[in-house]
Amino acid sequence: MADFIDELASAVRRTGNAVCVGLDPRAQNLPGGLLKACDQSASAIAAAFSKFCCNVVDVVAPLVPVAKVQAAFFEELGPPGMAAMARVIDYAQSHGLLVIVDAKRNDIGSTAEAYARGYLGRSSSAWHADALTVSPYLGDDSLSPFVNVAQERGAGVFVLVKTSNPGGGLLQDLVCDGEPMYRHVARHVERLAAATVGECGYGAVGAVVGATYPAQLVELRKLMPHTWFLVPGYGNQGGTAADVAAAFDNRGFGAIINNSRGIIFAHENPMFSRRFAANNWQGAVEAATREMIEALAPIGPRG
Amino acid sequence: MADFIDELASAVRRTGNAVCVGLDPRAQNLPGGLLKACDQSASAIAAAFSKFCCNVVDVVAPLVPVAKVQAAFFEELGPPGMAAMARVIDYAQSHGLLVIVDAKRNDIGSTAEAYARGYLGRSSSAWHADALTVSPYLGDDSLSPFVNVAQERGAGVFVLVKTSNPGGGLLQDLVCDGEPMYRHVARHVERLAAATVGECGYGAVGAVVGATYPAQLVELRKLMPHTWFLVPGYGNQGGTAADVAAAFDNRGFGAIINNSRGIIFAHENPMFSRRFAANNWQGAVEAATREMIEALAPIGPRG
Numbered sequence: 001m002a003d004f005i006d007e008l009a010s011a012v013r014r015t016g017n018a019v020c021v022g023l024d025p026r027a028q029n030l031p032g033g034l035l036k037a038c039d040q041s042a043s044a045i046a047a048a049f050s051k052f053c054c055n056v057v058d059v060v061a062p063l064v065p066v067a068k069v070q071a072a073f074f075e076e077l078g079p080p081g082m083a084a085m086a087r088v089i090d091y092a093q094s095h096g097l098l099v100i101v102d103a104k105r106n107d108i109g110s111t112a113e114a115y116a117r118g119y120l121g122r123s124s125s126a127w128h129a130d131a132l133t134v135s136p137y138l139g140d141d142s143l144s145p146f147v148n149v150a151q152e153r154g155a156g157v158f159v160l161v162k163t164s165n166p167g168g169g170l171l172q173d174l175v176c177d178g179e180p181m182y183r184h185v186a187r188h189v190e191r192l193a194a195a196t197v198g199e200c201g202y203g204a205v206g207a208v209v210g211a212t213y214p215a216q217l218v219e220l221r222k223l224m225p226h227t228w229f230l231v232p233g234y235g236n237q238g239g240t241a242a243d244v245a246a247a248f249d250n251r252g253f254g255a256i257i258n259n260s261r262g263i264i265f266a267h268e269n270p271m272f273s274r275r276f277a278a279n280n281w282q283g284a285v286e287a288a289t290r291e292m293i294e295a296l297a298p299i300g301p302r303g
Numbered sequence: 304m305a306d307f308i309d310e311l312a313s314a315v316r317r318t319g320n321a322v323c324v325g326l327d328p329r330a331q332n333l334p335g336g337l338l339k340a341c342d343q344s345a346s347a348i349a350a351a352f353s354k355f356c357c358n359v360v361d362v363v364a365p366l367v368p369v370a371k372v373q374a375a376f377f378e379e380l381g382p383p384g385m386a387a388m389a390r391v392i393d394y395a396q397s398h399g400l401l402v403i404v405d406a407k408r409n410d411i412g413s414t415a416e417a418y419a420r421g422y423l424g425r426s427s428s429a430w431h432a433d434a435l436t437v438s439p440y441l442g443d444d445s446l447s448p449f450v451n452v453a454q455e456r457g458a459g460v461f462v463l464v465k466t467s468n469p470g471g472g473l474l475q476d477l478v479c480d481g482e483p484m485y486r487h488v489a490r491h492v493e494r495l496a497a498a499t500v501g502e503c504g505y506g507a508v509g510a511v512v513g514a515t516y517p518a519q520l521v522e523l524r525k526l527m528p529h530t531w532f533l534v535p536g537y538g539n540q541g542g543t544a545a546d547v548a549a550a551f552d553n554r555g556f557g558a559i560i561n562n563s564r565g566i567i568f569a570h571e572n573p574m575f576s577r578r579f580a581a582n583n584w585q586g587a588v589e590a591a592t593r594e595m596i597e598a599l600a601p602i603g604p605r606g
């Protein structure tokens with residue numbers, strides 16, 4: 001079995017697009033019928049999340065290379081939610097999707113290792129993820145345990161570098177020794193990526209770089225030639241296809257573009273919902289996915 | 304019921320010390336008999352962790368004000384581990400301890416809110432914690448959802464500022480606009496603390512400041528007069544009572560000093576283990592706890 005980053009490159013080539021579907025279930029946005037008003041217990045919501053996400057997977061697995069599961073929404077529900085997250089991950093993988101868990105974990109030494117062992121590795125971890133997002137504030141010795149476990153298990157890691165939220169600049173844009181902080185993080189991540197390069201030319205260590213800062217995408221793509229980007233912020237957060245173009249290399253590889261609400265809750269968007277019966281929310285998911293694939297086609301993978 | 308920070312100040316006054324016992328269970332360090340060699344399944348380890356931590360609580364609850372649960376070690380085990388963590392938290396609280404979950408969560412907007420709702424609040428969250436550690440790389444709009452939920456539920460938040468690990472300096476010590484990055488974080492945390500001050504004079508938002516950088520403790524205590532410190536790095540990581548003295552205000556309040564392995568695995572330390580029979584590992588836990596209380600007495604709470 002190839003390592004995560006080569007599997008990701010293959011999956012992007014096979015599907016012909018770099019769309020990452022974000023599985024961020026929220027009780028108040030679920031299509032009608034999935035969650036009964038009379039039972040809003042954590043277990044009932046967890047069961048509804050699991051069913052909903054698996055139904056989304058049924059639609060998107062033949063179309064896109066990868067899904068990203070947002071741990072927080074499952075975790076809010078407690079242990080039943082955490083069990084539902086494992087079921088969703090297994091289901092997505094058994095339908096051919098690679099799965100990134102967006103959990104932004106971070107700690108030091110053997111504690112970071114415990115997180116990495118819990119999430120990374122299809123057959124060897126509790127949650128079976130192909131990759132995990134991690135947060136860098138604790139420094140280099142907080143990232144290396146994640147990288148080491150990922151390498152051992154053929155998995156991947158995406159480190160937060162320049163995030164899509166308005167407040168991200170509070171620390172990330174502080175100018176330190178003549179450069180914004182996110183560039184210092186970027187250089188470190190690129191070193192980790194260069195040390196873990198697969199056949200596709202990218203490393204097992206990737207970076208999270210938001211779609212909402214296109215100028216930084218241009219700059220970071222140049223600075224980080226071995227680093228695959230996970231790009232949030234497309235769609236609902238305001239990022240467009242033009243904004244994310246710079247995330248790709250000249251073959252159209254090197255980035256995946258995440259869309260969560262814009263795809264999974266497409267039934268709430270009149271642009272899609274009016275074309276489908278109320279009980280056909282999956283039709284809206286498919287239409288939104290195809291529209292995003294179309295929008296990214298001019299900048300996506302070639303050859 | 305008072306809010307977390309006032310309850311913490313009361314508990315420190317009542318017990319006469321500022322010791323935080325870190326519940327960081329590791330399978331390879333458990334005392335003999337708790338985990339059978341023939342069953343090392345995740346469920347068996349989770350059950351052993353739960354029993355071990357509850358047995359530690361039996362010893363330390365009458366002695367110290369607060370415990371810190373390390374999420375990673377439970378999380379590594381998957382959903383059974385997450386359920387065990389909830390049991391340990393409930394048990395510790397029902398025995399009179401305040402409980403901080405050390406999970407270093409971080410995200411933005413409604414996602415950060417989901418983590419906060421999952422952890423914070425004794426009666427209103429899945430894990431029932433009194434406080435949660437969070438990581439600041441994503442900026443101010445990543446911290447405010449945690450602070451808001453904490454305020455609503457009478458809970459607390461501890462933000463990573465200056466961590467105890469050797470690699471923490473990679474980002475935290477970068478000099479930005481004439482000051483190291485951790486001071487920028489510190490100023491922001493102090494603003495949040497000053498806006499959430501309780502009767503004890505400290506805010507619902509605290510800071511994690513490592514024992515291994517005593518000069519920074521002095522500096523940050525001055526810079527952050529409304530911020531209660533959670534100080535890791537005492538004992539096994541090298542911090543001494545002299546090192547942490549500066550974390551306290553002149554009444555001996557304003558800080559709790561965490562010790563994990565040094566207390567819970569005291570049975571592995573010859574200094575304690577030779578005084579107790581092999582099956583009396585709880586005797587070693589009690590001796591180690593009392594020794595730390597004694598060591599901190601000259602700098603602890605007065606009046």
